[in-house]
Every structure is written in structure tokens, then in C-alpha cells.
Amino acid sequence: MTTTPASRARVTLADIAQACDLSRATVSLVLRGSPLVHADTRAKVEAELKRQGYVYHRGAANLRRKVSSAVALVINDLSNPFFAEFAAGVDEALADAGYVTLLGSTGESVERQQAVIASLLEHDPAGIILSPAEGTDPSRLRSLLGTRTPMLVFNRELGSDWDYLALDNVRGARLATEHLLAQGHRRIAFFGGHLDSSSCRQRRDGYRAALADAGIAVQAQWQIECAPTRLEAARQTGALFVRDPAPTAAVCYNDAVALGLMAGLASRGRRAGHDFAVTGFDDIPEAAVSAPPLTTIAVDPRARGRQAAELILQRLHDPAAPAAATIAPAHLQLRASSQVTPNGDTA
Amino acid sequence: MTTTPASRARVTLADIAQACDLSRATVSLVLRGSPLVHADTRAKVEAELKRQGYVYHRGAANLRRKVSSAVALVINDLSNPFFAEFAAGVDEALADAGYVTLLGSTGESVERQQAVIASLLEHDPAGIILSPAEGTDPSRLRSLLGTRTPMLVFNRELGSDWDYLALDNVRGARLATEHLLAQGHRRIAFFGGHLDSSSCRQRRDGYRAALADAGIAVQAQWQIECAPTRLEAARQTGALFVRDPAPTAAVCYNDAVALGLMAGLASRGRRAGHDFAVTGFDDIPEAAVSAPPLTTIAVDPRARGRQAAELILQRLHDPAAPAAATIAPAHLQLRASSQVTPNGDTA
DNA sequence: CTGAAAGCGCTTACAG
């Protein structure tokens, strides 16, 4: 009977032990660098490990030790560069800490999110980092998770008693709004996003606070809701101009919306940064190369990913500590799209 | 002694069996839907599973059954939207097939790639999908992998006897070049990328073939190498114009390079799509919103991800089949950046 | 239809 290369049996501790005339226990000690074993024995074992191409079966070891070396990362939209950067940061920091990342993506579907998490739980992750799909029901999530597996929620608040890593949405939107006020704008819209999302509400709160500080009453027609995508934003552009006097600037929910609005403005014969001022939120790479380049709020998603990984690892270390909310900083990234006054002068 | 919620002991088959006054074997049969067990028994067990919040430990089952339900996905650059989309497609298709994705990212470092793969192998993946870091040494990779774990290589050829999923680089670059020729260009550069990368060589081959078919001899100064990043491309822009007559158009290695070149042109007082024609490769989302929008070669990275997942799953099914190379289609996505003639007329 | 026993690849007390 011929054995194809790909089906060769696995080399185990027992094989090494037998070849070295030792017990599996001793080989196991070598593997984990125990100082107990004699230097000669160690050398003999290590040579044999290499010779036979042994690869450690961490799953078997974890089973015996009742530990896990995996963390699940559930992302709502990996095709969004913001979350892709976040995921890269998470994976980087987890790998450095000796953990492997179990990836799951939900495509913003709560049903898929339930299924994905259920499946990941069967692989016994030590913890979960979740960037929740829009419309996530915390109680359904809680009954799925139980209380054995700690979770860190990123970006969208879910309440319950999970750890939470947030962007400073209020402050970021306030910075954007204050910048437009400083350019002389008085009629400033808040454009895009859905108010049932906590991040959208927080950003709008920051916008409102800045206007209130400037003594400006927010007009209802300055609040335009739409799905946070480029396409929907482009479609909703007209809603800004149905009444006179129309806004001269818009604080957008995020960069995707801002880029869509810029496209929508162009198709109506207006130009962002020329006769209308626009700001975004996220600072995705496209923001720097759009026409004109987009003034936005930078939140460094890769650093947020590393931070999320560190927070969940900390939680594994101290399961009993009370759940904590962490607010990550945001800062204004100035570019041409907002460098224009209400009269069309370039600042 | 109080037990904190997070440290509650795991519910196992044995707990369920004991509560139902059955053997673990019977509960195991229920879990996997065996028709052998009596309907009443099944109902009783399922109620108890739910009551105790049992979660299946797939790792333990896999250990016993000597199977794996994980596939490792190693990505060189997750912050590149092209690879992020690819990863999303892989994860989607693997999840549908009941596999979990073990993520690893290398940041284009061959050293990190070795370390990441070594670590992932300890988690016993059934197979590996690798988007190799630049400069990967196939023989080092082979000695790391052994012959037990099948691998699918994406995007960059590594030789050896691994399965390989490629983009149709030759045809894509040919399409881009033929398009520029049709606009009337005769002096066309091939800009960016390193010739030690197989994808770069293939794209340049397609470019050369198109020029040869048009009876044009390629000039040495039309070949500008640089790292495939926006920044390096912007820095190298001047190299296009050191000799007269200078090229009037450039086929770029990829979109990042093309966007960098467009920025470099702008800073030299030239404008892509106005007095110089540019094409990219990949069709990343930024290509549609750049100024001007970038003509490029679309390869549908998400579909490529799904395809990669299907190929590796197929390989798991039939380990003995000969290694196969698969070429995925590429098509021209026409936009403004190339719609200009050598004389500056807009086509 | 259900159970007792062995075993997947590892680690952990406990002896010696």
C-alpha cells in the first residue's frame, strides 16, 4: 500500500520518545523548556524533534491544560478599510502575545453574526472581540455567549456588562463642527448615518454641542439621515437644498458618506471645497486622495486594533474586574474639502 | 467559596449524560444527529443541552477523529483593500463550508511570515491559503510546511508543487496597453513594481507583447521600477521625464502606484487624464473616486477569495491530485485617467 | 437502541 505524501501520519511525542528511548513526559518537558531535564537528554530530544519534523499540537496541549490560545475577532465589514486596518492591528498584537486570531465576518447581518459567533465558540476562544453588526440585540448575544467567554465590544455600544472600546465620537464631531464654524459657516448640516446607531447619535451630539456653544439653533432640515454608504449619501445630496437658505457646509457621519456627498455635489454642479465645505470621520486612505482631499477626523484604526487586543488580554488576566469602557482619542485632519468660507473664498 | 461567572466550569458531555442518566456515547450520538437514538431519548438530551447551555468542544472532537476544521489564511498586507476583500471572500466561503479561518498577517516581512506560519501550524490547520510576502523563499517555506499540510498560493508564483491561484496579469496588462495604443499613444511607459516579483514580470510581459504587436520597440527609459506603494511612485515620477521625447502615457503596476504617479504628476504641473494618460491594476475602491477616476484592470478580489477557499477545500478532498495552477480573469475598467490622446485631446 | 472501554496528543502530579 502506497502512502501519498499528504497523508503521512502525524509525528507525535510518542514517536520522539520511542526513538530516544525516553518517556513522553520527558519529551514534553523538553518541549516546554523545563530546567529539570539533563542537557544531554535535551540535546538528543531536540535533534530527534528536528529530524522527524515534529510539530507541536497546541490543541491537544490546551485540552489537557484547560486553556485556550485563540481569540475570536468578529468584524461586521472587512471590506471597509477602517475595519480591515483594525483587524490588522488586532492580529498583530494577538500574535505578539502568542495567540492566534479566529476570524469571522458578518457582512452587517445580525443573523449571520449569531451563526458566526456560535461557530467560533465551538473552537473555544479565550475571548471575543466584536465589532457588532448594525441592529445587534444584546440579549440574544448574551444568551449565545453565556458568561464563560469574555467579550470586548468595539465601536458600537451594546450596553450589558461587556468591555467596550469606543471612538471619541462626541469630541471628533465637535472638532469638525468647530472647524467649520471657524471658517465662518453658520448653516451647517449633519449628514448621513442612522440615529439608531450609537456612534451616529454621539457624533450628532458633538455637532449639536458645538453649534449650541456658538449660539446657533439647529434647524430640522439640517439633519439628513441615510445609510452610511457612499451610494446612499450621493442619492440624498438633494435633501440638503430643498429649502432656502440652504446649508453652506456639512459635517458627515463618516468618510464614506462624505465622499458620496462630494460626488452628489459634483453631479449637481457644486464642488466640495469650492462652494460647499465638507468634513468626514475615520480618515480612511481614500480621504487623502479624493478630489478635493477630505478634511476628516482621524482615529488610527490600526492602533485601535492593537488596543482592543490588549484590552481583551487584560480581561483574560483578570476575569473578575468590573467591565470597563475605554474612549480612544480622535483628532482633526485638515484638508482642502473644508477650506472654504460660506462665500466661496478659499481659506 | 464564590465562583465568579467568568470562571464557571465548562459543561461537558459527561454533565449532560449524568443529568439524563445516559452514557456519554449516547449523548454524543444525539449531538451528531445519529438516527440510532430513540426519539424520546433525543428529546430529553436536547432539552438538557439547552438547559445547561452546553457548547460543543470541536477541538476535542477533532483530536479524537484526527480531522481539522480550520484553514489558515496568511495575508501579506491586510491594510491593502485588495487583500482585505480577498480575505473577506475566503472567510465567507470557508464559513459556509463549516471551517473556521485562522488569520495571520505578515506585513510583507518574510521573517514574520515564517514565524506566523510556524505558529499557525501548531493549531493544526487542514490547509493554508498564502498570499506570500515579497521575497519569499520557497524552499524555506517547504521545510517549514513539510508535506502534511496542503497550501494554496495566491497571487505570487512560488514554484514548488503547491496549488496556485493567479490573476491573469499578462492579459490584464495587455488590455491596458492596447487601450492606450487605441487612444493614439506610442510612447508608453511601464511604471512601478519590482521585477523580482512574478506578478510584475507577468504584467510587464503583457505590456511588451501589446507593444510588440503594434510594432513598437520598447525603450529602456520607459521601464521605471519602484516599490509598489503610493509614496514611492510619487517620488519616482520624475524618472519618466528625464529624456526627450518623454512617454505620453503609463501602464502602472497597480492602482497604488498609479495613484502615486497621479499625485507626482500633479506636483509637477501635469494632470493625469488631461496631458498624460495613466492606467492601474486591481480596481481598488479608491480607483473610482480618485481625481480623475482611474482606468484600471478589475480582478474582483472577493470572488478570488471565495475561489481560493474552494480550491483548498477541493485539495483537502483529493490530496493526491497533481498541483494545479488556476488563472482568474481580469477585465478593463474604463475611467477618465486614460481618456486622453498624446496631444491632450479628450477622447 | 444504549453502554463500557479504548484512544486522539498532550500535561500534570506523584514516585523514585
Add this chain to the structure above:
DNA sequence: CTGAAAGCGCTTACAG
């Protein structure tokens, strides 16, 4: 310094 035995949570023949 090294080994024999038990056990992590599951599944798989084999009995009955």
C-alpha cells in the same frame, strides 16, 4: 533527572 498513570472532552468500534 526520568517514568507510570491518570485525565482533558470528545468519538469509535464492539457488545448486548
